[in-house]
Amino acid sequence: SQTIHQWPATLVQPVGSPLSLECTVEGTSNPNLYWYRQAAGRGLQLLFYSVGIGQISSEVPQNLSASRPQDRQFILSSKKLLLSDSGFYLCACTPGTGIEKLFFGSGTQLSVL
Amino acid sequence: GENVEQHPSTLSVQEGDSAVIKCTYSDSASNYFPWYKQELGKGPQLIIDIRSNVGEKKDQRIAVTLNKTAKHFSLHITETQPEDSAVYFCAASKVSGYSTLTFGKGTMLLVSP
Secondary structure, eight states, rough: OOEEEEEOSSEEEEETTTTEEEEEEESSEEEEEEEEEETTTTTTTEEEEEEETTTTESSSSSSSEEEEETEEEEEEEEEEGGGGGGGGEEEEEETTTOTTOOOOOOEEEEOOO | OOOEEEEESEEEEETTTEEEEEEEESSTTEEEEEEEEEESOOOOEEEEEEEOOOOOEEEEEEEEETTTTTTEEEEOSSSSSGGOOOOEEEEOOOSSSSSSOOOOOOOOEEEEO
């Protein structure tokens, strides 16, 4: 079964600073990869998804970007963080053999101050 | 697009009681319905899912029922235990080349000893 590694677990950044969150997946090949954001006390919002290396689709226009340099690596970035970027960021994957089953990583709690 | 409504937003039960969480969806083409459990500070964990060709699915103390005509599905937890306390999310999607899950806003379940 797949394992999703996500780091760091917590991050405090000043407004205007850059961001890089990394996610790697083990145990599956050719996964679809996703970045979700969860604001405090709210539901899950899909930010980006990727069906292959270099292929990124954005669901919500925003201050963030995503990249997929390798099959099992997904990176979430920002050049200049805003206060509104604070939240719980989750990497997820649907394994190559089971399109509908979505599995989440452990998340990164980002606080922008 | 799909819209998923989830009720109640909070649910308190005594240990040993049953808990039921209900969701409705709007897109009759949706055919995949997973449920996730999220503990504080962790990523959501897939606990059970059902496809539209099945009316009910059970896994030990948890079960999910689906009524396609009424477009609603429910999570049933029997013999609740304190460790069942968490936020539960329902979701719905059409199976396609990537995950298109639409999530409910979550139910906070508190099981008191």
